Amino acid sequence: MLDDEGESSVFVNRDLVEPDTIIDEERIVGRDDQLESVVSFLKPTLQGNRPPNMLLYGPAGTGKSLIIGAVTQQIIELCKSKGERFGVVDINCQPINTLDQAVYELVQTVAKDVDVDIGVPETGVSTKRKYRRLYELINEYYDSVIFILDEIDLLVGRRANEEPAYSKLLYQLSRASNTNEIEGRVSVAALTNDPKFMEDIDGRAESSFNPRDIYFPDYDANQLREILENRRDAFRQDALEDDVIPLVAAFAAQSHGDARKAIDLFRGAGDLADERGDEIVTEDHVRESQEEIDKDRSLKLVEGLTTQKKISLYATAAVVCYSKQTGSSVPSPVGFKVYQWVTDELDTDQMTRETYVKYVKELSTYGLISTSRKSRGRGGGMYMEFTFTGDPEAVMNRIVDDTRLEGIVEQKNLLQTVVNAQLNEFHKQ
Ligand SMILES: Nc1ncnc2c1ncn2[C@@H]1O[C@H](COP(=O)(O)OP(=O)(O)OP(=O)(O)O)[C@@H](O)[C@H]1O
Numbered sequence: 001m002l003d004d005e006g007e008s009s010v011f012v013n014r015d016l017v018e019p020d021t022i023i024d025e026e027r028i029v030g031r032d033d034q035l036e037s038v039v040s041f042l043k044p045t046l047q048g049n050r051p052p053n054m055l056l057y058g059p060a061g062t063g064k065s066l067i068i069g070a071v072t073q074q075i076i077e078l079c080k081s082k083g084e085r086f087g088v089v090d091i092n093c094q095p096i097n098t099l100d101q102a103v104y105e106l107v108q109t110v111a112k113d114v115d116v117d118i119g120v121p122e123t124g125v126s127t128k129r130k131y132r133r134l135y136e137l138i139n140e141y142y143d144s145v146i147f148i149l150d151e152i153d154l155l156v157g158r159r160a161n162e163e164p165a166y167s168k169l170l171y172q173l174s175r176a177s178n179t180n181e182i183e184g185r186v187s188v189a190a191l192t193n194d195p196k197f198m199e200d201i202d203g204r205a206e207s208s209f210n211p212r213d214i215y216f217p218d219y220d221a222n223q224l225r226e227i228l229e230n231r232r233d234a235f236r237q238d239a240l241e242d243d244v245i246p247l248v249a250a251f252a253a254q255s256h257g258d259a260r261k262a263i264d265l266f267r268g269a270g271d272l273a274d275e276r277g278d279e280i281v282t283e284d285h286v287r288e289s290q291e292e293i294d295k296d297r298s299l300k301l302v303e304g305l306t307t308q309k310k311i312s313l314y315a316t317a318a319v320v321c322y323s324k325q326t327g328s329s330v331p332s333p334v335g336f337k338v339y340q341w342v343t344d345e346l347d348t349d350q351m352t353r354e355t356y357v358k359y360v361k362e363l364s365t366y367g368l369i370s371t372s373r374k375s376r377g378r379g380g381g382m383y384m385e386f387t388f389t390g391d392p393e394a395v396m397n398r399i400v401d402d403t404r405l406e407g408i409v410e411q412k413n414l415l416q417t418v419v420n421a422q423l424n425e426f427h428k429q
Contacts (some may be wrong), residue, residue, distance in 0.1 A: 009236070010273045010281050017267040019260050026068055027230040029224040031063050037214045038071045042187075045075055045086060045144055050185040053174055053209050057192050058216025060365055061258030064191045067216075068148055078116035079143075087113065087142035093155035096363060101255070102155055103130040106147070110134065114141040131172065135181045144185035148175050151365070152190040153197050156358045163202045164354070166190075171205035178208075196373050199382070216259030224249035227259050228266055229308040235270060241282045244269065251290050254372075255389075265290055294390070301368060302398045307405075308351060312359040314399045314408070315339035316369070319390035322416040323423055328392070331374070332357050332384040337422045338415075345411055346404070360386055368395070376429070 015021050028035070034056075044051045056064040072088045079086035091105045104122055107130055111118045120133040138145050149155075149169070157165035170190065176182040188209065190197075198206065219227070220414040228245045242328065250267065252262035268289035273281045305313065315338040336353045343350040351359075363369045374385045386394070400409055408415065 008279070010239040010270045010279070011234055012236050012269070014267070016231045017263050019263055019269070022069060022073070023231075024231060025067070027227075027232060028063070028066065028070065029226045030219060031067055031216070034063070034067050034216060035071065038067055041212055041214075042071055042075055045146075045185065045187075046078055046082075048185075050144075050177065051146070051187045054189040054212035054214060055192070055198065056189060056216060057195055057197065058212045059218055059256050059258065059292070060193055061256075061260035061262075062216040062218060063259060064216050065150060068189055072146060072148070074159070085141060085143045085404050086243070087138060087145040088148065089138075089145060090148040090150070092150040093166070094151040094365065096155055096157070098157035099155075099168050100127040100130065101157075101163065102165060102169055103127055103134060105133045107138040110137045110141070114333045116141075131181075135176065139183050141285050142184055145182065145187075147186070147188045148191065149188065150191045151193070153192045153194045153200075154362060156354050163205075164200065167200070167202040167205040170201065170209040174205075174210075175208045195371075196382075218258060219253070219259055219262075221246075221249045221253035224252050224257065224259060224262045226318050227332040230260060231263070231266070234266075235281070239270075239273075239280055241280055243283050243296075244281050244286055247283055247286045251286070265293060268293060296400075301363075302395055308349065308355075309359045309362070310399045310405065311342055311346070311348070312339055312351075312356050313363060313368075314396055314405060315342045315387065316360050316386055317396045317399075318415055319419050319423070320388055320392040321396060326386075326422060328387060330386040331426055332360070332386065334419075334426045335360065335386060337425075338419055341418045342408060342415070345408060348404075356383050357384055360384075380429075 004177065007264060016023070029086040038054070038056075041054055042051045054068075058064060059244050069090075072289045076088060078087050087110065089106055089109050091102070091109055093102060096102045096105060104120070107117055107120060114137065118133075119137070120130050149166075152166050154171075155164070155166040170188060173186065174188050177184070177186040188211075190209075190211065194322065201209070225245055228248055232245070240373060245266075248262055248265045251265055252258060255261050257349070265286065269281050269285040272285045272289050273279075278285070302310070302313065312335075319335055319338055320328045332353075339356050340350060361371055364371045368389060370387050370389055372385050372387075373382055375382055397404055
């Protein structure tokens with residue numbers, strides 16, 4: 001039974017501190033330049049012209065989805081008042097593995113928006129047919145359209161020596177109006193955390209996509225503070241101790257100035273106060289909540305991964321834990337070699353290097369790993385470098401709890417030898 005105390009909450013509008021809530025423009029902080037750029041690029045839509053394609057790039061939680069979402073929402077409204085149909089087709093590429101799935105997802109998103117039948121099955125028909133259905137729906141229901149492709153760099157989905165799926169998709173969509181497959185005006189906005197994303201794009205796709213760039217830098221502690229201040233009304237008046245907002249902002253500023261993390265921690269501290277029946281959110285709630293988030297994030301996440309992702313992560317963590325060299329970064333070619341060795345030992349499927357890199361990169365969106373792109377010097381090509389933000393040994397231990405990976409623990413010495421041999425090999429080249 002709930003007593004009076006149990007019913008009271010520090011929140012009066014908890015939605016405001018939910019990560020997916022679409023906030024009003026006046027709550028947006030420190031993104032004036034980006035807002036201005038997106039508005040100016042999309043303005044031609046209102047005058048019946050085609051806007052340019054765009055690339056919004058910057059670290060996680062820096063407002064890319066927020067800004068493009070807020071501006072396109074306004075354009076939908078303005079177009080509606082003029083009797084024009086502006087379609088916003090927004091997908092997140094992170095869970096999508098192939099080009100075919102991406103096109104299906106686009107069809108599904110449009111069909112849902114205009115409330116009609118999808119009209120193509122998910123499997124058993126060609127990707128071409130799915131494209132045809134996509135264009136058919138767009139031509140019937142929209143006068144102009146923008147495709148928003150979030151986390152575009154994670155749409156790899158290719159076999160060895162093939163062009164990556166993101167490259168093909170960008171090529172197709174950005175030329176669909178030139179080829180008259182789409183009759184109205186089309187533009188494509190790609191969102192990514194990878195500042196060097198365009199370097200991996202096929203030349204054909206690069207020239208047809210040819211985007212205007214908009215950069216989203218990290219927030220500093222002051223901006224994070226302001227973002228939180230603007231959502232203070234999620235809480236009951238006087239429910240926040242004075243130091244709560246500065247402390248939440250300071251924690252989030254340490255983790256790359258990610259506004260999503262700041263908001264999650266703000267909400268977490270409030271939830272903890274509620275759980276304990278405390279009337280006021282204090283610094284202690286913030287600190288404890290941060291500890292829980294740190295612990296939970298990596299370990300819960302690891303538990304929920306597929307076996308292939310666990311193996312990829314295990315092999316990457318093993319490079320850090322077993323390396324005799326100092327430094328805690330893992331060059332992706334070394335991580336991949338170790339991954340191959342582990343899959344051989346376990347006698348399980350082996351993915352391509354692209355897929356291995358995609359899996360590990362995905363973990364960076366959860367803050368478990370950070371990635372950067374490195375050059376091997378003149379003519380040596382590029383590779384990714386992975387750095388663990390938390391403790392790689394805890395990650396390995398958690399993965400071993402999965403019975404399918406137990407066998408590998410007995411091979412610890414061998415694994416150590418493989419790691420160091422691969423590192424030596426890599427640094428010799
Ligand atoms: N400038 C801002 N003002 C207010 N809230 C913000 C701001 N920037 C981000 N947020 C909030 O932080 C959260 C994350 O923002 P958003 O999803 O736009 O980030 P992103 O850059 O698209 O991240 P990712 O690369 O992880 O997709 C959202 O809840 C958003 O409302």
